[in-house]
Amino acid sequence: MILFGAIGLAGMAYAQAVNPILPHADPFITYDPVTSGGQYVLTATGRDITLWSGPTPATASATAHVIFTPKDGMTQTWSPTVWKMDGHWWVYFTAQMPGEKHKIYVLQSDTDDVLSTYTFKGALETGRQSIDPSLLIVGKSRYLMYVTVDSGANDIHIRKLKTPMEFDGEAALIAHPEAGWEKGEGSTRNYPVDEGPTALYHNGKTFIVFSASDTASPRYCLGLLTLTGRDPMLPTNWKKTPHPVFEWSPENGIYGPGRGTFSKAKDGSMWLLYAAKTSDAPNAARRETRAQRFTWNADDTPNFGVPEKDGPIKP
Template identity: 45%
Template sequence: MTSTRSKLLPWAATLLSLWLLVVGCTSSDSSMLKSDVSLRNPIAPIADPFIVRHAGSYYLTGTRTGTSLEIWHAPRLEDVGKTSQTIWTPQQGEPAFQVWSPSMFLLDYHGSKHWFVYFTAAMQDKNEAHRIYVLQSEGSDPLGPYTYKGQLAGTDDTTAIDSSLLELDNKLYLMYVLEKGSNAVYLAPMSDALTVSGEPRLVIDPDHPWEQGDQAYSHYPVAEGPEALYHDGKTFIVYSGSDTGNYNYCLGLMIYKGGDPLEAKSWEKKGPVFQYSSDNGVFGPGRAHFTTSPDGNQSWMVYHAKTTADFTYDGRETRTQQFTWNADGTPNFGTPVSVKTPLEPPTGE
């Protein structure tokens, strides 16, 4: 018996060693694969990005064709720019030119939830008479189908771009940019998702130097692309300053202090809070919107930027990166990351 046991032990030891080797390699390979998973910018070939997270997936829309509206979607943020679906192509009598800057919101309307897509467009080519139009989804699927609802009621004679919504104290407001010699941001009350019910009020006037471009490129006062950001009971408007063709296109921040949001005095301006980085080769970062990681533990932003400092509207692509929060509750967007730098994907993926 002793002799037999002594013969079996070397075989057992060998088998055990092989098993540990296989397990070790598998574990090592898994760790290696996990560490190799990364997010690389840009994530989508669009400008003016707007993103929502709904039912386990990210949905991204923005400006691309200029003649239609699309939504990109994926469960993982790093994959969101790989699959798109056209949700609207203009029919006869609908605005078919300069289709820009869509935003999308899930809102209650007459007792049921629908997605509403607000966008800029023009009826004629090279026409500066931009208007705000709306699509409404049949149900609660972000991909539609959608019905064209026409120009947003209450904005009939308004030449405007960059529409989005602010929800504050159970009230709905339209944020948009009126083109009156310079681009400035106005707010107007809404009675429902399809109706502006009051006069627009100026809340963001591009009166700071960083909002007024650069004499060497384009000296044009701009405050545009307003988007709401909410955190820990605080409300912000994040917007873009300077001309989007400029290298120094950047983000500004409006902090709600209380009172009537239609009054400019109810807001405090800070900026720039996110700007170009020559060291990282990122120019013209702006038009930001916001989402979270799947587990809700991280805040993420999407924005468009270019890799050239030249004055141009070409080359704007959607990028993403995580951001944090300052001790006073304001967002800390940090510095735009180089496209050469891989990022860890959102937690919970």
């Protein structure tokens, strides 16, 4: 939902946004400095793979561009992410083909324009039922982060990429739900979940922000992994916070905030986009995307604050 009004940012007039900014869950945002002089590109779960674009992180849902419509019986197209690699844009997403389990599928742009046409490249096989693909970049190496859902819990793995369509070596398990807040503590939805990994970088530090607890739980929340060594493939090099870093705010009417994604605005401010709902019902209905600014703590970890009330987004 977008309301248009004049606000100033770096000498330009942009549309003012209102939360929720998009009636879809599982957002992912990136920035393309080339498209229309610099646009923020947003994608999210939907039947089609859609890229929205706009001039600021909070107005990134201004214009929709459908780049892929499922065919051949493909369903459950979830959690797309979009990346610039090797002169093309690549979209990784979850989907399910008839008679098969969830897999990670890939689209490749036909040009270097993020809003160009895309070619379906097929599945990137992990050997297990997998969802929620996203990239982690450490040094010059790229790693695919994904979530396995076939062991009685949702677990986060990473695996080095040789090319956008080829793995280099085996996967490493780096996050398994152990604490009560990762298992829906305080709600009736108690399935153990660590999912939706998204990389965040600051002052030379590497973080993974992930979603914890059952997706349908009002206690769905964000947790944080910090890379403490050089090699991200070593599980012992990842330190998990003992508590959520972003969770429900009944006083502000926001429940189950998860699937965080991040962007730096042109004015230097940092933005968190996330999915949440306005009901404490134990289901995943009406999860929508919201945006708000965030800051950094003295130890360079992110300070997301609390979910803000729906309405005009604070400038």
